[in-house]
Amino acid sequence: MKTIEEILSDLQSLADPEYISKMEYFGIKGGQALGIKNAVLKPYAKEIGRNQELANELWNQPMHECKHLAILLAEPKLFTEEIAEKWTRECYSWDLVDGIGMKIIPQTDFAYRKVDEWSTREPEYEKRMAFATMVGLSLKGAKQPDEKIRLFFPIIEREAWDERNFVKKAVNWALRQIGKRNSSLNKEAIQVAERIKAQGSKAARWIATDALRELKSDKAQARLHK
Structure with missing residues (x-):
């Protein structure tokens, strides 16, 4: 070694x-x-x-x-919650957050609980970690049931007000990724995006408009109905 x-x-x-x-x-x-x-x-x-x-x-x-x-x-099996917290607190760049959230946390047994915790954190990168983890869990390779992925919709809707760049982009990313998973979740994600748009804040309008553009696109719909 x-x-x-x-x-x-x-x-x-x-x-x-x-x-x-x-x-x-x-x-x-x-x-x-x-x-x-x-x-x-x-x-x-x-x-x-x-x-x-x-x-x-x-x-x-x-x-x-x-x-x-x-x-x-x-090693996800040895990646404890203590390590997860330390690394998350010490992230200073979005690419580190996304690497941890997508590649490591989804393979731990505390992923869903940490998503809920991180989503209400004040520091920008700690909060982004919640949504990067959502993306990782939503990938088909993660083999997570739709019933668990649906738990993210209320969190996404609740946090769509945050105008900070690395938060709002991550909220948008998570919503789009979930909506591209299958036809059923696509319909639900579109409904969530419409409700977010109605919130009226600048961040919410951007998140929803961008998500709806992709989720309703001919390309996305054709792939989902293949």
Whole structure:
């Protein structure tokens, strides 16, 4: 197994300073970025293999890519609620939130409870974690029953007022993802979007209008009725 020192050395050799400006363009800021593309980081993570102890060490490093590598190496069965809270509190960028919420939390036994908790948090990225986790749970690969996914609709509707960029985009994302899961949930998501639109706030109108555009589109409907 590679040591943390060996990994840090490897990451330095994979660094591409020119890619840092592209990361910033997509709103990935904070931390000490090395400029390593996901297409490079993922194969490297596969070589190392899952290891929660190593993931914990990497998360505590200041480099942005160390935290991404930590997400890729995390073992869901060993990813405790305490670790989930620590990582969530320490997120400073949307891509870290989405990586944790989509790839790790849905595989834990506390995912649904944390969605409910995080959805009412004040910090922007902690709140986003709730909706990123919804997206992860809503993917077909997560094999979650529709009955459990429907539990997210009241939360989405309740939190559609939040105008903060990384929250409202995540609320919209979760609503669209659920609505693309199957025809039944598509109809329900459209109804939820219509109610959100009627709330009248600027954030709610944006969330609903954008979601309805995709959920009602010919492309989405054709795929659902295949």
